[in-house]
Amino acid sequence: MTSVNSTIQQLSLTPVGDGADSGVCATDLVKSPWDLDTGLRSYGPGSSMDDVAPADTPQQGVIPEKYRNADDAELDARIRAAKETLGERLVVLGHFYQRDEVVQYADFIGDSFQLANQALNRERAEYIVFCGVHFMAETADILSQDHQQVILPNLAAGCSMADMADESSVEECWEQLEDLYGTEPDAAGRVPVIPVTYMNSSAALKSFVGRNGGIVCTSSNATSVLEWAFERGQRVLFFPDQHLGRNTAKAMGIPLEQMPLWSPAKPLGGNTAEELAEAKVLLWHGFCSVHRRFNTGQIDKARAEYPGVNVIVHPECPMEVVDAADSAGSTDFIQKAIAAATEPTTFAIGTEINMVNRLADQYPQHRIFCLDPVICPCSTMYRIHPGYLAWVLEELVAGRVVNQISVPETVASNARVALERMLAARP
Numbered sequence: 001m002t003s004v005n006s007t008i009q010q011l012s013l014t015p016v017g018d019g020a021d022s023g024v025c026a027t028d029l030v031k032s033p034w035d036l037d038t039g040l041r042s043y044g045p046g047s048s049m050d051d052v053a054p055a056d057t058p059q060q061g062v063i064p065e066k067y068r069n070a071d072d073a074e075l076d077a078r079i080r081a082a083k084e085t086l087g088e089r090l091v092v093l094g095h096f097y098q099r100d101e102v103v104q105y106a107d108f109i110g111d112s113f114q115l116a117n118q119a120l121n122r123e124r125a126e127y128i129v130f131c132g133v134h135f136m137a138e139t140a141d142i143l144s145q146d147h148q149q150v151i152l153p154n155l156a157a158g159c160s161m162a163d164m165a166d167e168s169s170v171e172e173c174w175e176q177l178e179d180l181y182g183t184e185p186d187a188a189g190r191v192p193v194i195p196v197t198y199m200n201s202s203a204a205l206k207s208f209v210g211r212n213g214g215i216v217c218t219s220s221n222a223t224s225v226l227e228w229a230f231e232r233g234q235r236v237l238f239f240p241d242q243h244l245g246r247n248t249a250k251a252m253g254i255p256l257e258q259m260p261l262w263s264p265a266k267p268l269g270g271n272t273a274e275e276l277a278e279a280k281v282l283l284w285h286g287f288c289s290v291h292r293r294f295n296t297g298q299i300d301k302a303r304a305e306y307p308g309v310n311v312i313v314h315p316e317c318p319m320e321v322v323d324a325a326d327s328a329g330s331t332d333f334i335q336k337a338i339a340a341a342t343e344p345t346t347f348a349i350g351t352e353i354n355m356v357n358r359l360a361d362q363y364p365q366h367r368i369f370c371l372d373p374v375i376c377p378c379s380t381m382y383r384i385h386p387g388y389l390a391w392v393l394e395e396l397v398a399g400r401v402v403n404q405i406s407v408p409e410t411v412a413s414n415a416r417v418a419l420e421r422m423l424a425a426r427p
């Protein structure tokens with residue numbers, strides 16, 4: 001199967017009407033990576049194009065022409081030579097959603113937490129080149145050892161969902177909640193609110209939850225983390241992803257009326273004090289632009305076309321989609337579900353296209369396709385092109401560390417507390 005990037009490039013040669021008609025969610029995706037890094041504060045073309053990047057979003061400077069002008073073969077030779085020279089001093093990590101042109105150079109492929117753990121286990125690696133997005137590189141830096149440096153090949157590879165909850169809006173929300181609920185524990189010793197942040201959040205927010213008695217969760221362990229939180233608190237403030245929060249809490253039996261949405265721009269998040277009095281889970285108004293694209297119409301279509309199809313979606317998808325699917329779970333869950341199928345099966349998957357295509361390649365005995373027929377990769381991860389990877393690696397060979405992601409220890413120490421609570425809460 002050809003890679004997502006080559007398919008996008010091929011489609012661009014025969015465009016029909018707008019991006020949706022041509023099978024690509026945004027025609028701008030066909031642009032060269034260098035055109036995307038123009039200094040504009042955007043997430044680049046694609047699924048996240050309508051989200052506004054915050055003013056302090058890191059920007060990628062222009063890299064030398066020799067990388068921008070190099071063809072695929074030259075970049076391949078440069079990357080392989082640099083990797084060879086750096087040997088065990090280097091580890092390259094690739095997220096499941098990363099494009100094949102980059103993932104082919106990864107020493108490990110996984111989700112953000114698996115990759116951070118890989119970094120931990122490679123003690124000899126001085127340089128951890130993280131081919132994912134900004135919050136993932138921050139987590140790797142928080143968990144890494146003092147002698148290790150984490151590098152993000154393109155600084156503009158952020159995450160629109162993570163950026164939807166910034167520290168000052170969360171602090172403001174917290175103050176309002178303290179005014180409303182007070183700070184005293186109840187008779188059972190449970191505090192009024194426990195903050196829970198999804199792994200897909202900035203280090204500053206992980207630090208916030210760490211210093212306020214809270215915890216981090218992943219899409220694999222969200223249920224056990226919420227159980228941990230309810231043992232210690234009367235309610236939970238869950239950010240940034242409303243869908244993961246809602247889907248997890250609903251599966252635990254919490255009624256929707258007790259899960260108000262918190263819109264950061266509005267007083268009391270757009271709720272009345274009475275509504276908040278009943279709340280069990282306050283859901284921050286955040287979402288993943290990639291997973292928000294999935295809908296129940298796509299599931300109906302898949303079921304009509306392929307009777308018996310097994311529909312598996314990621315819990316970042318909207319609740320209606322999760323309810324209509326056969327099962328929902330993390331990238332790890334999806335991968336294991338497919339690996340466990342002993343008979344040839346048709347799978348319709350609701351997650352990022354690069355991962356779905358890779359699974360289809362890996363398991364040719366099954367029919368595996370993405371529920372969304374329009375090719376739309378995670379546009380922020382897409383910003384990492386082999387040219388950037390060649391550049392950071394050759395700089396390392398020359399003894400220069402560029403694009404280092406370094407979380408100040410004042411932030412990292414509390415973030416580590418929140419991550420360690422998560423590890424202890426894991427079943």
Ligand code: SF4
Pocket residue numbers: 048097133158159160161162200288289290291352378379380381
């Ligand atoms: S897939 Fe969604 S949540 Fe994941 S990095 Fe991309 S924008 Fe962020």
